[in-house]
Amino acid sequence: MSSSRSAEGEARTALEARIADPVIVNPPRFSDGFGSAVHWHESRRYRLVGHDFAVRATDPGLVRAIDAMYGPCADDGCPTTWYSVVDGFRSGALHALYVNDDFVIEASQASIIFGRLIWDINRSVIEKSTEHVLVHAAVATLGQVGVMLPAAAEAGKSTLVAGLVRSGFDYLTDEAAAIDPATLEVVPFPKPLSIDEGSFDVLAAIRPTVEGVTAAYFEGQWQVPANSIRPNAVGGPVRPTILVFPRFAAEQPTVLVPMRRSEALVELLRNTFDFHADGRRNFVALGRLVAGATCYRISGGSLEQACARIRGLVNALGHVGGSDD
Amino acid sequence: MIEPDDIDSVFVPARKPSVTGIELDGEMVLFDEQHETIHLLNHTGAVVWQCIDGAGAAEVIASDLATAFGADEATVSRDVLALLRDFGRKGLLSDVRPDDAILDEHRLDALEAPELTDG
Secondary structure, eight states: OOOOHHHHHHHHHHHHHHHTOTTOOSOOOTTTTHHHHSOOEEOOEEEETTEEEEEEESOHHHHHHHHHHSGGGEESSOOSEEEEEEEEETTTTEEEEEETTEEEEEESSHHHHHHHHHHHHHHHHHHHOTTSEEEEEEEEEETTEEEEEEOOTTSSHHHHHHHHHHTTOEEEESSEEEEOTTTOOEEOOOOOEEEEGGGTTTTGGGOOOOOGGGGGGGTTEEEEOHHHHSTTOBOOOBOEEEEEEEEEOTTOOOEEEEOOHHHHHHHHHHTBTTGGGGHHHHHHHHHHHHHTSEEEEEEESOHHHHHHHHHHHHHHTTSOOOOOO | OBOGGGOOTTOOOOBOTTEEEEEETTEEEEEETTTTEEEEEOHHHHHHHHHOOSSSOHHHHHHHHHHHHTOOHHHHHHHHHHHHHHHHHTTOBTTBOOOHHHHHHHBGGGGTOOOOOOO
C-alpha cells in the first residue's frame, strides 16, 4: 500500500494547492477531489458490535496503529463507514477528519483529530447497537465469570480493567457493555483501552509503542490493544454475575463494600446509554441481570489492591480457583 | 382524577399500566414508562405496592397487612394511606394527579445520564 516518497510528495502538493485556495469558504466534501488527490493507506475492515468501518490515512504509521488497536474485530469485505484522516489540510499545517463524504473537524494538533476519530467510532457503536442494552461500564472475565464495572466517566474504569487484564482476566470492553436483553450476555466490544495521563505511571508497563510522526496522534491518551497487554486477552460473550461500581480516590485505602441490589439497579439505569429509546426492555433486562448478580462498591487509589480485591471476590464466590499471580 | 391528599380509606388504588416493577431482596424498583421516572421502594413500600390489585380499598389493604404482620390496625392504616398518597404524588397510581416537582426529581434525565468518555 505504500508509495514512493516522491509520488506522495506530488500528491500532497496537489492536495495543498486545492485546499489552500482562498475562495474555498466551506471545507470540501471528501468526494470533491480528495479520493484521487493523495495516496491513501487503508486499514482493514472492522466490525465492532453494530458498527462497520475502516480508516484511511495519509500517514501509514497511523493505519498500522489502527490495525493493531482494532485487530480482534477485523473482517473481510467493504465497510459501510470510511473514516479519512488527512494530514496537510488547507495550509498544510492542519489535520482533518472526514466520515465518508462529510467533513467533521480540522485542527493543528493531530491528537485532537485522533481523539475525535476514536470518540466517533465509540459513539457510532452505541448508536447503531439498538438491539443491545448499552451500559457505561467496563467488563472482564475470569474463568467464565463476568465482572462488570459500571461507572460514569473518570471513575477509573479503563485503568481498573487494564489492571485486571494484566493480572489474567480476559477483556470485553472498557467503555460500553453491550448486553443482549434475551440472554443477558455481554457481547465483546474490544476497543483499545483508552488510558489517560493520570494512569500513565501505574500502567507504564503497557505503554504502546508508536513510531515517528504518528506519535503526535497519541499525545495525552494511550490507546492500548488488549492483546498487547497479554496475548489472546479478548474474551467471549459472558453474563456478568459480579457487579462492582468503581470510584477512584487518590491516596485513599481500598474499600470494597456490598451494595443492595435495588441500589445497584438504579445505578445501572443511570449509566445506561439512551435508556428511554426502549425503556421497558432495558429496565426488565437490567433488573434480571442484577437479580442474578452480587453487587459491590469499590473505592481507593491502589490499582493493585483493587485488582486483588476483585479477584478475591471471584474466588470467594467459588467460581474459580487460582492466585493473584 | 383526584389529588394525592384526597386519598382516604375507601379509595381503591390501581397501579398505572405504564409502571413496571422488579423486586430485589424485598425492595422494589419501579419504572414508569409514561413519565420516564424511576422509584426505589423500601420493604414496607414494596409490600404495600404488591397489595394493590385495583379491587381492594385502602382499608382492606391495611386490614390484611395488620392481620398478616400481627400489627395494630390503626397504625398500619395510617402508614398505608401515607404510602398510597406518596405513590400518587409519584404518578404511580391511576386517576391520581402526580406532583410535577416530584416527577422531575425522579426522571432518569435528572440523574446525570452517561456521557461518552473521550477515547
